[in-house]
Amino acid sequence: MTARRFRIIATLAITLLFLLAWAFPILWSVLNSLKTDSDVLAYPPKLFFTPTLEPYRDVLFGSASILPNLVSSFVISIGTTIITMLMAVPAAYALARLRFRGKKFAGFYVLATQMLPPVGIIIPYFLILRNIGWIDTYQGIILIYLSFSLPFAIWLLVSYFEDIPFEMEEAAYLDGASRMKTLRRIIIPQVRGGIAVTVVFVFLNAWNEFLFAVVLSGNTVRPVTVAMFNFVSVEQTLWAKLAAVSVLAMLPVVILGVVAQKNIVKGLTVGAVKGGGRR
């Protein structure tokens, strides 16, 4: 009994330690975002201080407001996610189920686009967008984001589709359902968890992307990840404001994560159980 209790306590302690290490930067940002500049620099770091919403007011409604950047980020991330999912679900299904010539090659090709280091393709992307006049436009950035979100989404979804027993589909066909109807009514509901996971990851990647955004964006379309850097000026780092923007930029992802959590957990366990069963 005591050995068991010890194990529980040890597990708890280790979990807490990891949780703390993981949560520390976030807590730190939240705390600093509520401080004045002089409190941010105070030593020893103040845990108790008079909170101020000044940094938030500044970054939201001040002269360097990030509201337009948040809008940019939303348009880009939501656009990327919707288009990716519309294309990735059928593509993943096809790769998992259909037999067609060049299937293996197509699968590999989709993956190959993921193998290039992003830095290497920035200049070609810049030139392409420049030539078609899509620099600093939503369609331009979304198009480029699709080039890496799509392969990622397809490969993530393929594994979920492969996990569905073929018998389920056969049953639907026997009952006279068409392939499209089967996909819509039988298959997709089964991979809901997988789709939720994919949506979160695609949205997260698009939301947090910086490397391409900084090169391909401009004054009109500028996501929050790029705008955030303007609080690190050559003269000084505006810690409180930087923290406030970070917290604001974190929020949508956190909310999406919480909303999708139920489905994600389900999605993850579906995969796990199936994998275990196969063995």
Add this chain to the structure above:
Amino acid sequence: MKSFAPTRRTFLKAGTAATALLGLAPSVMRQAAAQEADLAPYKSAKIDWQQASGETITIAVIPASYFENLISLAPQFKALTGIDVRFEKIPPAQIRQKSVIDLTSKTGTYATHAADPMYYSLYAANKWVEPLDSYLADKSLTDADWFKFDDIIPAWRAADSVDGKQYGVPYDGEVTIQVYRKDLYDAKGLKPADDLETFVKNAAALNAPNDRIWGTALRGVAGAGQNMYIYPSIFREFGGQWFKGGKLTVNGPEAEAALAWYIDVMRKYAPTAAANWNWPDIADAFSQGTVASYIDAHSSASVINNPEKSKVIGKVGYARWPKGPTGKRVSSIWNWGFPINAAQTDKKKKATWLFIQWAASAETQARTAHRFAGPAKRSGVNRSSIWKDPDYVKLMNGFGDNFVEATMATLQSDTDVDWRPRVPQWPAIGDTMATAIQSALSGQATIKAALDDAQRRVEPMMRG
């Protein structure tokens, strides 16, 4: 905390209202500024300011108060020339990347950009930017008597030229000086250091980590513009020469002595974390009273005098770079200048030049500095004449003892355009050296091994 509990509705309302206001505010302000602007001082120049009217040019700058001031005057430029200017603010690390991509691909996105002086060799070697001599000499484009190009601080002008040809016009600049805590120095009877030896002695005398005061701090983080901003001055003061018999040399006895001095100071008298510090971190620490002295850009004076967070206002003094064992002072200089992107139509190039002439003119420099209406005052004004203007001098001396004298003396006597090797391969060389310095500082390699390794890496770069 309780005050921040908006319902969804009030939040949306506030957001919508704010967005609407934001949309309106700039246009209202722009109109007001344009109406108030007195353009007579510009119109006394004997050129046709309207010759490129109707053009639109995009200019990349970095987020900094001195560019914010300029951006707020853009409506005056539009009223004067009929040229529309769009500014794009890009952080310092990315502006190099973006402008090089723009220049290599010859897309002409940015008519001009805030350029790193160390990049001009690269730009010029590839003919990406225009030589400016013809623009300066063209009487239809430049009124030499009005523009007074020679009034711009010579050290910064030289930094923006390659082989005697001008490629950029400095807008705002910096020079590296010694900054110290007057009160702490006085208490111990210390004087600001005149040579590196005294600098170390002063740091040792004030170093008391248990009381949270460290003797000094120098840029420690690895980077061509970070530890390789401070090290080259030390290297040159110890007698180092970048080119020995035409060959780029970064190792040898002088280099070893210089690096040893830097590492000794950083290990013994600087906070441990300073190995990862950049200039804002040094200024932040100094402003909190934990560092007794530092050597860095004179422009950091505005940070350590920021009443909102500094605890050392009124306790600061300034002095020139301490002399090295050779008796030489080698300060580092920096400026953000404007080149003309060569991949543009002739009319756009003219519009760009008119913008550069306007931004670098004595009138605009004054309007963005001591005569600027807002709170941020520039300490990097490009004109020798303004540095003698009593109004400006008074404003600048508000930063502390000896500020203007130290800055001016350094700019006049202690700078050296070759404080870093000015070659097209600089960006790669700078990064290689930065890594070598850091590995020696962290003890991963001995000083000699780090420098010899850097030499081995640098040589093929110079051949290629």
